[in-house]
Amino acid sequence: MIVHLIDGTYELFRHFYGLRRAGSARGSRFGAVAGVLNTVLQMISDGATHVGVATDHVIESFRNELWSGYKTGEGVDPALLAQFWPLEDALRAMGVVVWAMVELEADDALASAAEIASQDPRVRKICIWTPDKDLAQCVRVDRIVQVDRRSKAVRDAAGVRSKFGVDPEFIPDYLALVGDAADGYPGVKGIGAKGAAALVTRYGKIENFPPEVLGKQRVVALLFKELATLRTDAVLYHSVDELQWHGPTAEFASVCERLGISDVATRAAAARSGVLTSAEQPTRQTTCSPEPS
Numbered sequence: 167m168i169v170h171l172i173d174g175t176y177e178l179f180r181h182f183y184g185l186r187r188a189g190s191a192r193g194s195r196f197g198a199v200a201g202v203l204n205t206v207l208q209m210i211s212d213g214a215t216h217v218g219v220a221t222d223h224v225i226e227s228f229r230n231e232l233w234s235g236y237k238t239g240e241g242v243d244p245a246l247l248a249q250f251w252p253l254e255d256a257l258r259a260m261g262v263v264v265w266a267m268v269e270l271e272a273d274d275a276l277a278s279a280a281e282i283a284s285q286d287p288r289v290r291k292i293c294i295w296t297p298d299k300d301l302a303q304c305v306r307v308d309r310i311v312q313v314d315r316r317s318k319a320v321r322d323a324a325g326v327r328s329k330f331g332v333d334p335e336f337i338p339d340y341l342a343l344v345g346d347a348a349d350g351y352p353g354v355k356g357i358g359a360k361g362a363a364a365l366v367t368r369y370g371k372i373e374n375f376p377p378e379v380l381g382k383q384r385v386v387a388l389l390f391k392e393l394a395t396l397r398t399d400a401v402l403y404h405s406v407d408e409l410q411w412h413g414p415t416a417e418f419a420s421v422c423e424r425l426g427i428s429d430v431a432t433r434a435a436a437a438r439s440g441v442l443t444s445a446e447q448p449t450r451q452t453t454c455s456p457e458p459s
Contacts (some may be wrong), residue, residue: 167215167216167288167289167290167406168214168215168216168289168290168291168292168293168454169216169217169218169280169283169289169291169292169293169406169409170209170216170217170239170293170295170298170454171213171216171217171218171276171279171280171283171292171293171294171295172205172206172209172218172219172220172295173220173272173276173294173295173296173298173301174202174219174220174221174253174254174257175207175220175221175222175250175272176263176296176297176298177201177202177219177295178198178199178202178221178246178249178250178253180201180317181197181198181200181201181202181205181316182198182201182243182245182246182249183199184201184429185197185198185201185450186377190222193249193440195245195249195426196249196252196425196426196427197251197427198246198249198371199249199252199253199425199427200425200427200429200430202253202257203253203256203257203260203427203430203434205428205434206219206257206260206262207260207430207433207434207437210411210437211236211437211440212261212455214409215403215410215411216406216409216411217262217263217409217411218262218263218264218265218279218402218403218409219257219262219263220264220265220267220272220273220275220276220279221250221253221264221265221266221267222250222267222272223250223251223254223266223267223268223273223274224239224267224268225237225238225239225242226238226239227246227267227268227270227271227274227285227392228270229271230270231437232389232392232393233350233351233389233390233393235350235352236349236350236351236353236393237347237348237349237350246396252425255267255421255423256418256421256425256430258348258415259412259414259415259417259418259421260415260418260434261406261411261412261413261414261415261418262411263403263409265279265400265402270397271295272402273298273300273301273396274396274398275400275402276294276296276301276304276396276398277301277303277304277387277396277397277398278397278398278399278400278401278402279402279403280292280294280304280310280398281398281399282308282402282403282404282406283306283320283406283409284306284309286405286406288406289406290309291308291309291310291311291454292309292310292311292312293311293313293320293454294310294312294313295313295315295343295454296312296313296314297314297315297316297317297326298348299330299337299346300337300338300341300346300394301336301348301393301396301397302321302326302330302334302337303334303335303337303395303396304327304334304396305321305323305325305326306323306324306333306334307323307324307423308322309324309327311454312326313324313454313455313456314456315456316458319456320455320456330359331359331363331366331367332360332362332363332366332367336366336370336371337394338365338391338394339362339370339371339372339397340362340363340366340389341353341390341391341394342354342372342387342390342391342393343356343357343361343362343372343387343390344358344359344362344364345365345390345428346394348350349360349393349394351390351393354380354383354386354387354390355385355441365379371390372384372387372388372391372406413430413434413435413437413438414434414435414438418431418434419431455456
């Protein structure tokens, strides 16, 4: 089987600003919610059977206590923030497993979910649907891959090395050196992408760098590495069987009606019908294509 792990936060942002750029008045103020639900349903229609979605129920996390400049909800459009909780409720009603994170982040949930799924020998591939750089650390050869809709790329370990110049396991070290503007930490002054990749290739982990390489910046580099290192120990589920989609719940139609997106309920019912009538349902999807909208 293939397990699909979706970055719900990214998808909500993607649809929200996509609608803004298109000047669309789609449905209601929950148009981005409808967009995410339709994306998941498209994946299911294309053959995805085991799906989990992670969201940042609260933007802040334990990392804000480690670094004062770490990302917060400040500056995020209130109309976008107002769609997080309705999205989580709608996904659950649609029968999709949701991990709404509070102390940890959605990225930690994706990393933990991938780790749990990787322990099951029945799982042939795990696709993590997000362009976030830090999720590249979860890639394992060609069994755990990162699917980037933005660049239409599916990155295995070779793809990560090609993009960043380092192996997946060293992504936290690489990001600690170059920084991550999206997450709010600047990296080590004077070290760019090529320099970071060269240092990591030569020495490996920051902990193994000779003291003179980073000097006084070693302490802050290790702090940034802690920020960049995703947690893989969150107990989100116990069996991948829990991720199998069995169709929307009885409440889904009323949830969609309340949000002003009733057409999504119709599409979910059609997707459920397709799953039931497919004789090849257990092995329907064989790839992680970045194409679904």
